Every structure is written in structure tokens, then in C-alpha cells.
Amino acid sequence: MSYVSCLRCKECGAEYPIEPRTVCDHDFGPVEVAYDYEAMRGKVTRQSIEAGPRSIWRYRDLLPVASEPRVGLNSGYTPLIKADNLAAELGVRELYIKDDSTNYPTFSYKDRVVAVALMKAIEFGFDTVGCASTGNLAHSVAAHAAKAGLTAFVMIPHDLEEGKIIGSQVFSPRMVKIRGNYDDVNRLCSQIADKYGWAIVNVNLRPYYTEGAKTHGFEIAEQLGWKLPQHTVVPVAGGTILPKIWKAYQEFITLGIVEDNKPKMYAAQAAGCNPVVTAIEENSDLFRPQKPQTIAKSIAIGNPADGYYVIKVVRESGGYGASATDSEIIDAIKLLARTEGIFTEPAGGTTLAAAIKLIQQGRIPRDESICVCITGNGLKTIEVMHGQFAAAPVINAKLSEFDVIVDEIKEKAAAATATAGV
């Protein structure tokens, strides 16, 4: 049974039928999927969710899909890791990593949103899907479309990392590189959607696509033992995921599935592309678009479509924002890998670096529960880590040569201990 009631304008509340629509005809505000929560009461419960598949579709009652899912059957339900080593390093009591670097099939949170968007594309009768992408979305659209038997067009900025390009091409989509940044690509995709009538997942299917991001929030709550973390730090690119995690938390609160512990939301951006964080810091409702200049290309969106709503949610929840320089991003990637064995891409490094700043500033208390949302995998962007590590020693296959290395390691450790003692 579907509990979807309509599409509703986030600004004026005008209602529209379920159709491929992005904006309200009256004020051009974005439309969002609305549900009948009263009808869900007593039917959508912890038990009903726990009885579902171990994928995003266990939250199907809270997603805008009417038919039996055929896409994303293994997407979602990624680990929520209690990061005790990292917590000790940062001096905080309770720290979790929601790790979408392991998401299936393309190792980023985008597999959630694309699965929902492609199901909707199938329901609407589209045979061609596409996206404007900084890489991760292209991978996901290409992979899911391959499985679903849909034609895929992926449009990417011309200067993406090599790993991100091959990660799409392997699924045989039609790929077009656009000279310009993500915002230029996105603008072209709007025109393509209008002219060719294709389902561009983050353009004309955006209201459905974004709903998939709620599953990241649902999972955090469920995996935390049906509780909400008091502080959630989320990367901001186009601004999809942060407001949708918030929506997920609020839906669970509305349905009585979790207690309202007044969770706070925090935005993380790279210093080289931080229109939303700047607006939060300046206490402005509006952000000024920027030209991105950062190693965190997957979140380098200078004019985020839902940036306004990120600011709104952050403010409403009592959270804040922080941005991280390229070197801070690299350091955070290394820290997460060293302490928790998780290799994230620069977007994840940005989120952790921002969380560290917010903790150091005292905006996030050290004795309350914190969740850091990691949305992508570092193996896709190994270029950014080149030159970051000392070269590994090369030896002949002789134990005596290996012994020398072990002795050197011991000497360095002893010297470090002696220095620390001084």
C-alpha cells in the first residue's frame, strides 16, 4: 500500500498529482512528496520495518514508490559503526560513522536516491534516464540503469578524476563530458530534460530522487537502537541529503517510532566551495553562489539547488556549519583510515574535518551522541592522496633485510617515546 498523498510546494503548499514535476507553477518553489501520516499510524512501526528486506526498501512505506521494487534491491542498510578509536582521539564520548562508502552497487550514498528515482522512472514509463553528476551519481545511474535495462546518459564536468570516469564507463552508459563546472552541467541537463523528455534523475525526477536520501536517516535511527543521535554532521553539495535526513528523523518522530530528543543538524563543506556554510556563519537565509575550487569535487557545487533548505534545517534544529581546507580534508581522510579502517573520499574527509572543528569550537558537546555521515568511498579518488605517504622501503627477499626495517621502526618508536617523555 502506498501512503503518498501528493506533491506539495515547499513554499506555498500548492498540491500537485504524482507526476514528473520539479517546481510549483505558482512560485517556482520546489515540490516535495507528501504522505498521509495519519493512515500510517499503527501500521508503519518498528516491527513492520524490521520485517522488511535488509535494503532501502524496508522503508518502502515512507518512499514514493507504488509498485514492487525492481531496482536497488541490495542498496542501503550500510553499517553504522561505533567509532571508539576515533572518539578517543577526538576526546568525545559517543561517536558513530554512518558508512555509505560501502553502499551497493557503486559505493556511495547515491545508490539510495538513484534506486528510488529509477523505480519512479519505470513507473512513469521513461525508457531513458540521465543525470548531471560530479561522478558518484553517474556511477550509480549507469549501474542501476544497466541492471534495470534502461538507456542511460550521464553528463559530467570535463575535469573529473580518472577513477570517477571509468567507474561510470564500465557500465556502458552514454557519457558526455561538459566543459564547465557542475553547475554548468546541471543547467544543460535542465534543458535536455525539457527538450528530449528523458528522466534526468536530479532534475525532473528530483522530488522522488531526494526522498531516497531519507533512508540514510532512517537507518541511522534504526541501527542506533531506534534512537536519534543528538548531533548529525552531513556533507552539503546540492543540499539533498541533510534536509532529507532531517525529514526522516521528523517522520519517525511523527509516527512515534523514535523519541524526539531534539536532534541537531550540522552542514559540512569544503572551504573552496562553501556557499551554505558561509550563509550560516553570516546568519543569512540566502547564499551567494561560488565558483568551486577544492579537491572535494563530489561536493563542489557552487549553486546548490536545495542550499536554502539546508540553511533552514540547520537553523531550525539549532545546529551550525563548518568548512574545511584541502589540507584539513586530507588529514581527516588519513585520520578516519588510521583509527577506524575506513577509506573515504574527500567529501567524507570534509565531513569529518568539519565535525572536528565543531567539536573543538564547543558547538558539538563532547559528551553527547554524534553521527558523522560518510557518503563516498576513497578508492574512487586515490589521486588526491598521491604524495601523501612516505615511500615504502624496497628490499630483497631476505629476512636479514626485513630485520633491518623492523629495527629501524623500533628505534623510531623509542625515540618518539623518549621525546614524548620530555
Add this chain to the structure above:
Amino acid sequence: MSETTRKCWLTFEGGHQNEPCLWKMSRRYPDVVFDIRQASVQKDIGIMAVLFSGKEEEIEAALKYLIELGVKVDPVEGGSLVAG
């Protein structure tokens, strides 16, 4: 020339939020009708959702003129769309 409509987001920055850019545009292109659907103006930035109506070429010229005046013009992503 065919009649058409165009939905746009206009962003005013760098002092342009304090200039009557739309008035200037309408003086130069009086047959282009502009209908402000939503607006928010703050100290450093102003954003406006505007529906333009008129002959296609004239709307195009009017939008180019706004860009010359320093206004950032972005198309609003499509309204409803039929599968195809």
C-alpha cells in the same frame, strides 16, 4: 515570432540588488511582461523568481540585457514533463 513564457531565477549581487534592473529592462523591452512570483532581498544578495511572457526573441534579448546589467539569470528547472 511566437509567443512564449520563460521561468527564471534572477540573482542580484555586488550592489545590483540596489538597482532597478527590472525597471530598466521593461523600459527597453516594453512588450516583455514580467511577473514576480517570489522574491527575497537581503543586504548582499537578492533572489527573484520571475515569469517572463512575450515574443521569444524579445524575451531572449531582455534576458541578455539583464545579464549585461550584472544580473545572474538561471532557468527554473522544468515544471511537469510527460514521459517520452
